[in-house]
Amino acid sequence: xxxxxxxxxxxxxxxxxxxxxxxxxxxxxxxxxxxxxxxxxxxxxxxxxxxxxxxxxxxxxxxxxxxxxxxxxxxxxxxxxxxxxxxxxxxxxxxxxxxxxxxxxxxxxxxxxxxxxxxxxxxxxxxxxxxxxxxxxxxxxxxxxxxxxxxxxxxxxxxxxxxxxxxxxxxxxxxxxxxxxxxxxxxxxxxxxxxxxxxxxxxxxxxxxxxxxxxxxxxxxxxxxxxxxxxxxxxxxxxxxxxxxxxxxxxxxxxxxxxxxxxxxxxxxxxxxxx
Numbered sequence: 001x002x003x004x005x006x007x008x009x010x011x012x013x014x015x016x017x018x019x020x021x022x023x024x025x026x027x028x029x030x031x032x033x034x035x036x037x038x039x040x041x042x043x044x045x046x047x048x049x050x051x052x053x054x055x056x057x058x059x060x061x062x063x064x065x066x067x068x069x070x071x072x073x074x075x076x077x078x079x080x081x082x083x084x085x086x087x088x089x090x091x092x093x094x095x096x097x098x099x100x101x102x103x104x105x106x107x108x109x110x111x112x113x114x115x116x117x118x119x120x121x122x123x124x125x126x127x128x129x130x131x132x133x134x135x136x137x138x139x140x141x142x143x144x145x146x147x148x149x150x151x152x153x154x155x156x157x158x159x160x161x162x163x164x165x166x167x168x169x170x171x172x173x174x175x176x177x178x179x180x181x182x183x184x185x186x187x188x189x190x191x192x193x194x195x196x197x198x199x200x201x202x203x204x205x206x207x208x209x210x211x212x213x214x215x216x217x218x219x220x221x222x223x224x225x226x227x228x229x230x231x232x233x234x235x236x237x238x239x240x241x242x243x244x245x246x247x248x249x250x251x252x253x254x255x256x257x258x259x260x261x262x263x264x265x266x267x268x269x270x271x272x273x274x275x
Contacts, residue, residue, distance in 0.1 A: 002026055004145065005058035007051050007074050009040060012093070012116070013064035015123040018043055019149040028054045052083040060089045060142060067233055068096035081107055089142055093130075095170070095234050097241060098160035101133070105159045110138055113159055114146070115166035123149045130154065131169075133162030167241065170234040175255035176210035177224055177231070182258050184220040194219060224259060 006029040009017050013029075020027050021044040028046040030053075031037035037047035048054050051074055055061050061084060063074055071094050074080060081104075084090065089110045092101055101113035112134040122128045128150040132139050139155045146153045156165045180198075183206070187197040195218035201207065202215050214223040224231075235256065242249055249256075 003057050003059045004028070005051075005054035005056075005061035006030065006045075006064070007054065007062070007080075008064035008066075008070075008094070009036075009045070010064070010066075011120060012123065013062075014043075015120050016062070016064060016093075016149045017045055019123065019126065020145070021045060023148040025145065025148065028058065030054050050078070052079040055080055055083040055085075055088070057085065058088050059085075060091055060145060062091045062093060064093040066094065068094070068100055068237060070094070071096045071100055075104055081109055084109060089138055091142065091146075095166050095237070096163055097237055098163040098167075099241075101163055102160045110135070111159050112138060112142060113162040115162055116150070117166065117169060127151050131156050131162040131165040133157055133159050133164075135159075167234070167238045170231075171238045171249060171252050171256075173210055174231055174235055174259070175252045176208050177214075177220075177227075178255040178258035180208075180210050180214050181220045181224065184214070 002024070003026045004020055006013065006017055006027055009029045009031070017027050017029055017040070026046070027044075028048060029040050030051050031040050031047040031049060037049065040047040061080070063071055065071060065074060071092060075090070087110070089112060090104060091112045091114050092104070093114050093116050095115040096113075098113070101111055105111040112132055114130050114132045117129040117131070118127070126147075126149055130146055130150040130153045132146075132153060132155050134155075135158075136155065139153075143153055156162055183201070184194050184197065188194060198211065198215035198218065198220070202212055213227070214220040217223045217226065239249070
């Protein structure tokens with residue numbers, strides 16, 4: 001398992017690629033422009049302009065694009081699946097729909113759905129969290145590769161389970177963001193400085209990652225603004241999947257409502273940070 005194809009060498013994908021190269025893997029990544037391919041080459045990557053070329057000799061092919069739609073475009077929109085060698089594993093790091101990764105597995109491709117929690121700084125430090133759905137033997141076969149940039153690598157069930165766990169994580173994180181925003185409002189009404197309040201609360205029983213993020217900015221609104229791009233698209237998937245199978249978000253949805261007034265798209269609320 002030494003040859004890795006890669007699509008999505010951007011904000012999250014590029015530090016993964018760099019960690020893979022440093023760990024001794026041969027990485028062939030897609031770069032859509034000459035400038036992007038030149039930059040990838042400087043990082044020790046073989047750069048190509050088509051996913052088929054990146055997949056041609058790969059033992060594993062990693063997809064780290066931004067949305068579920070982009071996963072479908074990369075995987076179903078061209079010749080990727082046909083170009084993968086027999087036995088190659090498709091690793092989907094994008095937070096997407098469980099249906100998408102199951103659809104991929106039904107095409108006869110070995111799939112690990114492996115959405116991530118963390119940011120580029122976590123990847124660079126080798127401490128990214130990955131929720132992995134797939135066959136146990138496949139997870140173990142790819143664990144050394146994933147360990148180049150991830151710790152922990154958490155096996156959570158069959159294909160689709162990784163996405164489901166991540167989506168629940170995102171729904172819960174966003175609910176916590178909503179509650180932090182409400183707590184900041186309550187503190188202001190009680191006459192407490194918001195920066196002081198948020199910092200103090202991180203030392204109490206209310207501590208959470210959402211609270212820590214807000215405290216680091218000194219403002220709940222500022223932190224929510226920083227993560228909203230990732231947050232919005234993920235909870236849109238959460239709501240669509242939940243509605244599709246008739247599952248209620250319950251009190252989680254009520255907590256999300258604290259964030260809704262800032263939205264430009266009715267009916268879609270933010271989810272947990274996907275980085």
